[in-house]
Amino acid sequence: MLKVSKKEMIVGGSKTHYFISPLIMDNVSLQSCPATNPSMLNVHLVPHTHDDVGWLKTVDQYYYGDRNYIQHAGVQYILDSVIDQLQKDPARRFIYVETAFFYRWWRQQSQDTRRIVTQLVNEGRLEFINGGWCMSDEATTHYSAVIDQMTLGLRFLNDTFGECGRPLVAWHIDPFGHAREHASIFAQMGYDGFFFGRLDYQDKARRMKTKEMEMLWRASESLTPPLADLFTGVLPNGYNPPEGFCWDQSCNDAPIRDDPDLEDYNVDEIVQRFLNAAFYKTNHIIMTMGSDFQYENANLWYKNMDKLIKYVNALQAKGSKVNVLYSTPSCYLQELNLANLTWPLKTDDFFPYADDAHDFWTGYFTSRPALKLYERLSNSRLQTCNQLEVLGGPKSTSGPFGEGDSDTMSKAMGVAQHHDAVSGTEKQHVAYDYARRLATGWAHCEVLVRNSLAVLSGSESPRVFCENLNISVCPLTESSQKVLYFSMNVYNPLGRTVSWPVRLPVNGSLYNVTDSNGKAVDSQVGNYVFMSFKHICNIYDMKSSSLLPLLSVRWFYGLSPHISINSKSILVYVFKFLKVNFDDTTGLLSSLTNLETNQTIRLTQNFYWYNASAGNNKESHQTSGAYIFRPNSSDPFVINKTAEIQTVTVSSTVQEVTQWFSPWVSQVVRLYEGHRELELEWTVGPVPIADGLGKEVITRLDTDIESSDYFYTDSNGREVLERRKDYRPTWDLKQTEPIAGNYYPINSRAYIKDDKHQLTVVTDRSQxxxxxxxxxxxxxxxxxxxxxxxxxxxEPLSEPGEFFDGLVARGRLLLALTPPKMAADVHRPLAQGMVLQPLSPGTGWAPLFSGLQAALPPAVHLLTLSQWDKDSVLIRLEHQYQAKESETHSQPVTVNLQKLFSTLEVLGASEMSLGANQWKEDMNRLQWNTGTKASLPLSLSAKDPSPWEVTLNPMEIRTFLLRVRQL
Known part of the structure; x- marks a missing residue:
């Protein structure tokens, strides 16, 4: 029955009603589940299609069924055919996952078709599973982008179908390994369970033997159970049907021939294949009936499944104990929950993934490094775009510079999270398409940013973006000698003050930098060599001596000369916090000292490459490729034992050394005044292959830290997991690939430590x-x-370059040396700053501005600030420290919602689920028994002191819908 659901929002101490959506329907998915037989083995047939949002073909090509010579696939025809077949029998079911495709299809349908689909959804016959814009990768995605793409898809389903469209189950049947943070996110979004298809072959064999293919995943060491607990199941056949039961037009399996007068009658033979389910704990088993882009002719599938159900169940009259039925993952999950069994507990993750002894899927952690960086920078740009849309008000999207929007970038970023997108496992022409979509999103956001700054500054002066700073090109700043001065805006999307170096190419050296009050800003103008391009240009580094204001804009003017010192003889660098030494003989780094804590470690850094397997090894024919990392030996080749020191620059702002290792590898080592980290800006490429050898290029940091085979990596940019060489926490590992089998994904940082020292490396992309x-x-x-x-x-992973024969990649690593107990206070802010870099939204006048009334506490991160509708905004506040991680910041912290923003008056607030598709108070997840008492949280769970004040506990993310008024 349809009903209107309304939510009371706090308004100035009283209450008012606020609608989350016009129509909300009772979720009938579970109410409509088919009856099962408790005395039999119930086989839940789940008709589904797996539709990659780009892989061998682009998103558009997959949707329209174009270029079928690459792969026969047409998503629009799948949905057409399935909807037609569901209407012919009320027992039939189907699940759909990728909202990006469904959204496009829905917009093209007539009102009659929409009414039919809505009825199917209301009756639980068409069920949405997962519900994100895509099925995201889990190794190379950042949690903030994952939450955004899930919110995008879930909101469309909620707005379109109400409560009946809300997915109850997460479904990651194709990603290549599974991250603990993803499970935590799904749990906090209100999902009851999670199903996936891929896990390590050794792990799977053990679980099948011990009947532990289903478990409870405790996905956080900080959040109080069961907040991050998620029931998790491994699908028995990956995401494919059982062998011999594929009835799609793309398959060759025999149809069910049920005419006994025919010579090839095969009903009895097919029925007998459904009795192999001994490795699951209950009398229920799930069977995925579908695969990649199947059901384009859904009649083939349903006609044969109808017969399968009919003939298998007919044998019950002869004593059979097998009951086959159409079902969905949520119905199957409900039966497992009703069984009230004790389930094993899982606390680590499912990386790395191998499907055979020499086949480790660890190469894609780094594949397509330029695309990985572009996706990460696009995430930062999207957050800035979202924030300025809120702060600038309605004129941000329709203002003096035209029509701008954040929606285009949101959709492009949603597609980019797909497990064959940012992962780097797509064809080359598809990678180009992902980049093109992101570039289009950037263009739409630029218009919005210009409009917003015009509103906030009261000036409609033109603003020009420097789009090619990666190759040190900005026509406006390089031609600035023709004008008296130029100005630059800098916007900080973080909710705290930062010190951030800004670099621009200029023509000449007659420049000085001042702030908005005419006060000189410490800066440097000098020669800088981009080694891969052999291009010399002039730049200046700027940072505000008083720190960039939060959510702010500041401008600078170039006027008069500033002289820097260049030398090749100075190989010791000292600023306030760090001291760096280079070896006089090799030109390599030799030591790093933290002057605050008086700690020194030996530190040598160099570049190497692993010889990629060509598949001619006697142990295995497996090659290295987009997915698989398989070196031919455990010893990498050093690119050069020495580094030629080409330039040394010393100034009051920055000290840097340019190292040259080979014609295709160079690096700039930088130490900024006032910073606690050392920057390594590497340039690699084009990787030479004329010798007939594929190459996997690494940088290695060798220290005297006694790490004892332990190291630590982040999970999607949030919590950190302990890793141990040649070890898995859940099974006795038989290591067959000593290098690839010890590789893990990092999204923002990794570190090694002993009792006294911790060396943390912060990255600018997933690697x-x-x-x-x-x-x-x-x-x-x-x-x-x-x-x-x-x-x-x-196709091989051999990316072409724009200027050379092969891709040139450039990136940054930040190194921090601290005592272990102080490390989180350094690497947490560093990692957030790298993900949400201050944006230089072009030149043009703008006033000093802050969108927040005051800086947020150090433990609090403003994860989301975006326009929800005309009168409301969505915010997410995040505690960015783990429990017991920091002596200072791993404590509950309270924020007042009414005192957040400088341009908004907060009139009402209501808390939502992490996915923003449920009111928090309405969340009611299934509970599961592990046979042990829930462990106490590592930190106290403080409660809100008042309706307007919200308290965040370590690693907690809280989501609010605020009703606001522009000031």
């Missing part, structure tokens, strides 16, 4: 990392390979 030797940490930077790895992509 693969490991610690092969005691005191060593290596990070894979680039890959260029000559062979496909036979996992479907059908």
């Amino acid at each position: 693969g990392a490991s610690s092969i030797y005691n005191g060593s940490l290596e990070i894979m930077l680039h890959r260029r390979l000559l062979y496909d790895d036979f996992r479907g992509v059908g």
